[in-house]
Amino acid sequence: MASPTFDYIIVGGGVAGCALASRLSEALPKDSILLIEAGPEHDARIAPSMGVALSDTTDIQWNHRSVPQKALDGGTVSQTQGKVLGGCAAINYQAWTRGAAPDFDRWASEVGDKRWSWEGLLPYFKKTETFIPPKSGSQENRPDIHGYDGPITVSHVSSSAGGPRNYPLKSMMQDIYDKAGMPFNPDLNSGSPFGYGEYPNNTFNGERKWAATSYKRGPNVTLWDNTQVSKLLFSRKKVTAIEVLPNNHNGTRALVKKEVLVTAGVQNSAKLLLLSGIGPNAELEKHKIPQLVDLPVGENFSDHPFIATFWKVRDRNLALGDMEMISPEVDWTAGVGCDFLSFHRHDDEKTTALAKKTLDGKAIERFQLPGRPHTETLTMHGHIDLTGLLQPPVDSSVFTFFNILVAPSSRGSVQLSSASPEDPPLIDPAIFEHPVDLQLVYDLTRRTSTAIQKSSAVSKYGAVEYAIDEDIRNDLSDEALRKRLLNTVETVFHGSGTCAMGAVVDTECRVKGVDGLRVIDASVFPFPIAAHYQAIVYAVAEQEDVRYYCEDFVSDE
Numbered sequence: 421m422a423s424p425t426f427d428y429i430i431v432g433g434g435v436a437g438c439a440l441a442s443r444l445s446e447a448l449p450k451d452s453i454l455l456i457e458a459g460p461e462h463d464a465r466i467a468p469s470m471g472v473a474l475s476d477t478t479d480i481q482w483n484h485r486s487v488p489q490k491a492l493d494g495g496t497v498s499q500t501q502g503k504v505l506g507g508c509a510a511i512n513y514q515a516w517t518r519g520a521a522p523d524f525d526r527w528a529s530e531v532g533d534k535r536w537s538w539e540g541l542l543p544y545f546k547k548t549e550t551f552i553p554p555k556s557g558s559q560e561n562r563p564d565i566h567g568y569d570g571p572i573t574v575s576h577v578s579s580s581a582g583g584p585r586n587y588p589l590k591s592m593m594q595d596i597y598d599k600a601g602m603p604f605n606p607d608l609n610s611g612s613p614f615g616y617g618e619y620p621n622n623t624f625n626g627e628r629k630w631a632a633t634s635y636k637r638g639p640n641v642t643l644w645d646n647t648q649v650s651k652l653l654f655s656r657k658k659v660t661a662i663e664v665l666p667n668n669h670n671g672t673r674a675l676v677k678k679e680v681l682v683t684a685g686v687q688n689s690a691k692l693l694l695l696s697g698i699g700p701n702a703e704l705e706k707h708k709i710p711q712l713v714d715l716p717v718g719e720n721f722s723d724h725p726f727i728a729t730f731w732k733v734r735d736r737n738l739a740l741g742d743m744e745m746i747s748p749e750v751d752w753t754a755g756v757g758c759d760f761l762s763f764h765r766h767d768d769e770k771t772t773a774l775a776k777k778t779l780d781g782k783a784i785e786r787f788q789l790p791g792r793p794h795t796e797t798l799t800m801h802g803h804i805d806l807t808g809l810l811q812p813p814v815d816s817s818v819f820t821f822f823n824i825l826v827a828p829s830s831r832g833s834v835q836l837s838s839a840s841p842e843d844p845p846l847i848d849p850a851i852f853e854h855p856v857d858l859q860l861v862y863d864l865t866r867r868t869s870t871a872i873q874k875s876s877a878v879s880k881y882g883a884v885e886y887a888i889d890e891d892i893r894n895d896l897s898d899e900a901l902r903k904r905l906l907n908t909v910e911t912v913f914h915g916s917g918t919c920a921m922g923a924v925v926d927t928e929c930r931v932k933g934v935d936g937l938r939v940i941d942a943s944v945f946p947f948p949i950a951a952h953y954q955a956i957v958y959a960v961a962e963q964e965d966v967r968y969y970c971e972d973f974v975s976d977e
């Protein structure tokens with residue numbers, strides 16, 4: 421069979437891939453676009469808000485694990501990703517956060533292009549969403565910074581239509597945040613996310629709103645699902661075709677006239693570039709792959725790891741797993757069982773001194789960047805254990821506190837395990853390797869656990885921490901926190917940076933040193949952003965899409 425030819429080929433039908441396929445097909449109706457996704461087009465488990473989430477191991481995920489982590493005594497963590505049309509947005513927890521304005525302003529100044537600043541990205545954050553403000557803070561919301569006719573419905577616990585969401589432990593949660601000295605923030609997506617606010621999420625009426633179904637594809641898009649791209653082919657330095665695994669789509673090769681957009685996610689975009697000869701010499705030589713261009717592909721990888729604490733309350737029928745799924749007070753199927761999340765900084769003397777002693781150059785500048793959060797907490801009404809190893813107490817209502825590091829200084833890598841495209845990559849998120857990262861997560865966990873002890877969680881509900889050794893229950897020393905860490909550590913799956921802007925791609929997301937190839941996904945973040953990543957990846961894809969059809973598009977560089 422002759423190889424089919426397309427104007428554009430998009431590799432990876434995740435957040436960025438689906439958004440780009442939709443926008444390009446709308447803007448360039450005469451161009452042919454091939455969207456290739458390694459997983460299936462549909463899966464009935466995705467649409468319900470409580471469908472696939474919380475990192476179950478399923479056949480619509482890559483189910484990768486990290487390499488042994490030095491700071492975890494050789495332990496490993498899940499590094500799963502979505503393998504289905506919609507990518508991780510089909511399996512994620514649906515938190516919708518844009519992050520802090522200073523993070524993007526820093527991004528723009530590091531790459532020398534103000535379109536990546538907060539003001540530069542704001543139109544695209546708006547373009548993505550149909551925003552439904554939280555009822556709790558609507559008076560103080562800023563309508564000017566939200567979008568009202570975008571593909572993704574972004575609601576809040578109090579404003580998502582569908583079943584009631586009066587979680588029985590809600591006011592207790594609020595009391596904990598108050599006791600932790602975290603002020604209420606009426607809009608976590610204003611560019612200043614400090615304090616706690618209602619969980620913004622891309623769920624409405626009990627249904628996930630995600631890339632694959634919310635972004636419509638025009639008739640000029642051809643979809644090859646269940647098809648994994650194994651290699652990019654070049655003539656001199658111009659990309660000319662893609663190859664797929666021999667047993668996928670009859671092993672058909674597809675030729676490209678204009679561009680290939682790699683949107684395969686932070687792990688697989690790097691893997692594909694490396695398999696195609698784009699990467700560091702030493703890494704390619706190890707696998708006998710001829711080098712096309714020498715770029716630091718796969719370096720600069722990071723993730724957002726956490727310590728979880730688990731709490732059992734005295735009364736029953738107050739939390740997910742211990743109540744009817746649908747009751748007059750709460751319909752657990754109406755959305756993710758989470759009321760609040762919050763972001764914080766750590767400018768205390770001890771942390772600042774450690775940062776100054778152990779970080780330098782860009783790392784210390786980023787750490788000290790005013791207005792950039794270092795950590796986040798997220799509270800869930802139930803036993804939410806991502807390790808899958810901790811048993812909840814029988815017949816009890818429980819809640820979980822995630823103490824998350826969102827500004828890691830540690831950097832790891834994504835490398836090849838072999839030259840075979842069928843083998844998973846070697847993924848090293850370097851969790852908590854940097855001493856400042858540990859200090860931050862310990863401080864946050866101390867702060868939240870102390871607040872819980874002082875709050876109505878204990879005085880009214882008799883909360884007791886579980887899933888820890890008896891002898892450290894009241895101990896919040898670094899040693900005791902390390903035990904909690906080793907027991908509960910995972911990440912919230914916010915990988916980024918393996919094809920960083922500035923180092924691997926330019927500010928148009930074009931891969932340096934070759935023609936006709938872009939990477940557009942979470943790989944291009946130059947450093948970790950203090951947020952959950954999907955809203956940012958949508959905005960990156962929306963922003964990048966403008967380059968293709970806006971003829972009077974003028975660079976401000």
Ligand SMILES: Cc1cc2nc3c(=O)[nH]c(=O)nc-3n(C[C@H](O)[C@H](O)[C@H](O)COP(=O)(O)OP(=O)(O)OC[C@H]3O[C@@H](n4cnc5c(N)ncnc54)[C@H](O)[C@@H]3O)c2cc1C
Pocket residue numbers: 431432433434435436437456457458459473474475500501502503504505506507508509511512513514515516517647648649650683684685686688689692912913914915940941942943952953954955957
């Ligand atoms: C369990 C989990 C929970 C999360 N929770 C949240 C959350 O609550 N809020 C939030 O904002 N973010 C969350 N995230 C992160 C967020 O979803 C991702 O950062 C975001 O989806 C990344 O988008 P992307 O386009 O870079 O990649 P992806 O969405 O991962 O898309 C990549 C796509 O490419 C496909 N692909 C890969 N390799 C190939 C190949 N060789 N050929 C063809 N196709 C290929 C994949 O199958 C996938 O569909 C979560 C992630 C996970 C895994």
